[in-house]
Amino acid sequence: MRLLVEIVLGCVLLFCCLSIRWPTGRAEPPREGMGLVKFNLEESSNSPSSSARWTKIDDKSYRLLIRETAGGREIAAATLSWLEEGKIFTSEQGDLLIYQSSQIWSRDRSRWRAWMVRDGWAVESATWKKGLSDGFWELIWKKMSQDGNSRQEREWRNRDLERVHGP
Amino acid sequence: MKLKRQEDLNWGRFGAMLALTIAATPIWWMQSGAREFLLSGAAELCWPGFDSCAEWRFVSLRQIDFVLISMGAGAIFSSICLWLRPASRLSFWSLAVVFVAKLLLSALDYRLRGNHHQMANLVTLIFLILPRSAGVPIFALLIPSFYFAAGLLKLNTEWLSGAALANRLPLSGWLLEFGLIGVVLMELIGIWWLLDRRRSPWRFWVVIVVLVVFHLVSIKSVGFFYPVVMAALVSCFLWQHLDWPWPKNEAKEAFPRFFKSPFQFCRSIWVAMSWQFKLAWLISLIFLGIQFIPASISPRNDLSGEGRLIASSMVHNRTECRGFMVGRWGVHEAKIPMPVMQLPIRIWCDPLVFYNYARLVCRQKSPDRLDWYLLSRNSSEEAYQLIIRAEDFCRDSRRFPWFGSLPWRAE
Incomplete structure (x- = not known):
């Protein structure tokens, strides 16, 4: 009697485990994942004018200059220091895309916009393209497989790193 | 009289095992880098509520070594005392001192936490503050409850898919996955066979063998300390024949009423229980209940x-x-x-x-x-x-x- 109860209990548990496991489970965890997070850091009190520009100081730091368009007077400046190795891409509008390891940060002239992680991939190049209403980043991703072969992928993302349709 | 002496000896042997887990703790902590992060000036990782833990660091490595070696040596001494003279005051106090020393050291840095420490600490505390008559039924329920709680928490894709352990075990594919389901079955059902040594010896020895294999395999994934702690705790079932803490005769008589009125059945059993048995059930149920608190706070705990x-x-x-x-x-x-x-x-x-x-x-x-x-x-x-x-x-x-x-x- 007791053995029967244990067998029934075991079968119920086995069924529970199998239903949790399948069909969603994976024996091998995905090594390529993607997350998208928006950060709304503090807005600049001075609304940036169209002449805001990132200027490169050295490999690891950029300086943002915001000029008043009417008087041509500099009203604010910020320096962004990049403490680790990474790539920085800039747009003429003052947008900035920072790539490091498998992470991307995006910020415009006044605030951080988004942060994205794409495991297993590396940004090869990023170019800001003008669109009808605004613009978007054209990203060339590169993935190195263990056997030494590489794969490239092109995609378009806006300032918030949301995927958009390209031109 | 002879039986009581034997029971005292068994109780002392279990205490000696608990003392040995404390003796192994400094080795585990050193492996975890404690020598470096307990040193003054190292980045601290304080427990909540003890934000000033950085002020309580050791000034030299020599000081850390001295404290850790003293704790280990004290625990070995306590273990020998408990094994040879279980009823002596020296045995009790030596274990109490090294236990308090371990707790104080653990409070210095969050990196010294670990659920294996929590389990060992809880059992050692009970061993120290309660008499044997209460401790034995508590351990009979509480130690399998540790496994049972772990089994409940393993009912998720992360464990069952093997993702949690990928590349850490010699198994892979469907063999790994069925092995992991087997662990869940062992922890939820098989673990209670530890209480069957008299009634069904084959069940008892099967689960002991499975536990030995499980913990030996787990060394590759979790290190040596967790298996050492669990071996010490499970040894409780080897030194003595432990059984379910409920009144057997009353339960047998009242069993026909179970299907008619389960509540009445439980009530009559509860009333017939000794305070030691009641305490055993209360402590084990509270322990199991606490495991559900994280899920009640946040589904992504x-x-x-x-x-x-x-x-x-x-x-x-x-x-x-x-x-x-x-x-x-x-x-x-x-x-x-x-x-x-x-x-x-x-x-x-x-x-x-x-x-x-x-x-x-x-x-x-x-x-x-x-x-x-x-x-x-x-x-x-x-x-x-x-x-x-x-x-x-x-x-x-x-x-x-x-x-x-x-x-x-x-x-």
């Missing part, structure tokens, strides 16, 4: 760690995380890199680790504003989730809570 400070953290999830910290000094702004620390797997994405670091940055770099964020995921998940959004953190007077949800939890 596996990533946020909410409630895990009081519950055990028994699922060996492989959490991956990304911390992101931005400091501002006037118009200057900089991303602050996260520290590289040697951390146990169960806490390496714990928000408390990042909280401590952010507090350190506030103290040492005095930014006008500090924002930090934490994204985490289990290795079997595709997307990272924003777990923490702590803005203007240095001005935030809220502290990391022991209970309840985190004030910086991102929705």
Whole structure:
């Protein structure tokens, strides 16, 4: 009697485990994942004018200059220091895309916009393209497989790193 | 009289095993890098509520070595005393002293936590403060409850898919997955066979063999200390024949009423129980109940760690995380890199680790504003989730809570 109860209990548990496991489970965890997070850091009190520009100081730091368009007077400046190795891409509008390891940060002239992680991939190049209403980043991703072969992928993302349709 | 002496000896042997877990603790802590992080000047990782733990560091490695070696030697001495003279005062007090020393040292840094310590500490505390007549039935229920709770927490894709242990075991594919389901079956059903040594010896020995294999295999994944602790705890069932703590005769008589009125049945059994048996059930049920607190606080407690400070953290999830910290000094702004620390797997994405670091940055770099964020995921998940959004953190007077949800939890 007791053995029967244990067998029934075991079968119920086995069924529970199998239903949790399948069909969603994976024996091998995905090594390529993607997350998208928006950060709304503090807005600049001075609304940036169209002449805001990132200027490169050295490999690891950029300086943002915001000029008043009417008087041509500099009203604010910020320096962004990049403490680790990474790539920085800039747009003429003052947008900035920072790539490091498998992470991307995006910020415009006044605030951080988004942060994205794409495991297993590396940004090869990023170019800001003008669109009808605004613009978007054209990203060339590169993935190195263990056997030494590489794969490239092109995609378009806006300032918030949301995927958009390209031109 | 002879029986009582034998029971005393068995009780002492179990105490000796508990003392040995304390003796093994300094070796485990040294392997975890405690010699370095307990030194004055090293980045501290304080427990919530003990933010000044950095002031309680050792000034030299020699001092740390002395304390750890003394604790280990004291525990071995206690173990010998308990084995040879279980009823002597020296045995009791030597165990009490090394146990308190372990607790005090554990309080110095969060990296010294571990659910194996929690289990060993709880059992040692009961061993020290309760008489044998109460301790025996408590351990009969509580020790299998440790496994049972761990089994309940393993009912998730992370464990059952093998993602939590991928590449750490010699098994792979369907063999690994069925092995992992087997562990769940053992922990939820088979573990209670430990109470069957008299009634059904084959069940008892089967589960002992399975436990030995399970813990030997787990060494590759979790290290030596967890199997040592569990071997010491399970040895309780080897020194003596433990049985379910309920009144057998009353239960047999009342059993026909079970299907008619389960509540009445339970009530009559409860009334017939001795206080020792009642205490055993209460402690074990409270322990099991506490394991559900994290889930009641947050469905993503596996990533946020909410409630895990009081519950055990028994699922060996492989959490991956990304911390992101931005400091501002006037118009200057900089991303602050996260520290590289040697951390146990169960806490390496714990928000408390990042909280401590952010507090350190506030103290040492005095930014006008500090924002930090934490994204985490289990290795079997595709997307990272924003777990923490702590803005203007240095001005935030809220502290990391022991209970309840985190004030910086991102929705």
